[in-house]
Amino acid sequence: xxxxxRLGILGGTFDPVHAGHVDTALAAxxxxxxxxxxxxxxxxxxxxxVQPVASAYHRFAMAALAVNGVxxxxxxxxxxxxxxxxxxxxxxxRLHAEGLRPSQIFFIxxxxxxxxxxxxxxxxxxxxxxxxxxxxxxxxxxxxxAAKLPALARRxxxxxxxxxxxxxxxxxxxDARTPDVSxxxxxxxxxxxxxxxxxxxxAVETHIAQHHLYSESRSTPLIPTADxxxxxx
Numbered sequence: 001x002x003x004x005x006r007l008g009i010l011g012g013t014f015d016p017v018h019a020g021h022v023d024t025a026l027a028a029x030x031x032x033x034x035x036x037x038x039x040x041x042x043x044x045x046x047x048x049x050v051q052p053v054a055s056a057y058h059r060f061a062m063a064a065l066a067v068n069g070v071x072x073x074x075x076x077x078x079x080x081x082x083x084x085x086x087x088x089x090x091x092x093x094r095l096h097a098e099g100l101r102p103s104q105i106f107f108i109x110x111x112x113x114x115x116x117x118x119x120x121x122x123x124x125x126x127x128x129x130x131x132x133x134x135x136x137x138x139x140x141x142x143x144x145x146a147a148k149l150p151a152l153a154r155r156x157x158x159x160x161x162x163x164x165x166x167x168x169x170x171x172x173x174x175d176a177r178t179p180d181v182s183x184x185x186x187x188x189x190x191x192x193x194x195x196x197x198x199x200x201x202x203a204v205e206t207h208i209a210q211h212h213l214y215s216e217s218r219s220t221p222l223i224p225t226a227d228x229x230x231x232x233x
Contacts, residue, residue: 008037
C-alpha cells in the first residue's frame with residue numbers, strides 16, 4: 001500500500017457473491033476515484049442468528065472468482081483469520097495498523113444496512129475510522145437517509161471525485177443503479193434449480209455447481225434473512 005492509496009472496502013458474507021456486489025464496488029470506485037476496491041469476506045457475521053450456508057473459504061473463493069480480471073477490484077481474506085465475529089470497527093483498526101489513515105479508507109455499505117448504523121459495534125466512533133460510502137439499493141434511496149439519521153445529516157454529502165482528498169471522514173451518498181438481486185433469493189434459486197443467468201458471475205455459478213453449495217441435498221438449511229452489503233449477506 002502506498003501513502004497516497006485510496007482504498008475502498010466492501011465487506012460482506014457473500015453467500016454467494018453476486019452481480020450487485022460487483023456493480024456496487026465498481027460504482028464506488030468510479031464515483032470517488034478509488035485506486036482499488038477490496039471485497040472483504042467476513043468470517044463470522046455478527047448480526048446473523050444463523051451462520052452462512054457456504055464455508056468461509058468457499059465464500060472467499062467465490063469473491064475471488066467474481067473479481068478475477070475486473071480492473072481495480074480485488075478479494076482479501078484478512079477477516080478469515082479473525083477468531084470471533086468480524087466487526088467493521090475491528091477491520092478498520094487492522095487497516096490502520098497496516099499504515100492506512102482513516103482519510104484513505106472508503107468503507108462501502110448499502111443504504112439498508114447503513115440505516116441501522118447505530119446498532120454497529122463502537123458506534124459512533126466507527127464513523128471516525130474511515131469515510132463511509134453509502135450506496136442506494138433497490139427500495140432504499142440514499143436521499144432518505146438524512147431524514148432517517150438526522151444526527152448524521154451534516155456529515156453526508158454526494159459522492160464525487162476530489163483530487164485534493166478529504167482529511168475528515170465523511171459519509172458519501174451514492175445513487176447508483178445496481179441489479180435487484182439478493183443472496184437469499186439466489187440460494188433459493190440454486191436450491192430450486194432455477195436460472196441465475198446474469199445475476200452471478202459465470203465463474204461463481206460454475207463453482208457453486210461443482211461443489212453443490214446450495215442444493216437441497218445439503219443438511220444445512222437455507223437462511224431466510226434479509227441481505228445487507230456488510231454484516232449479513
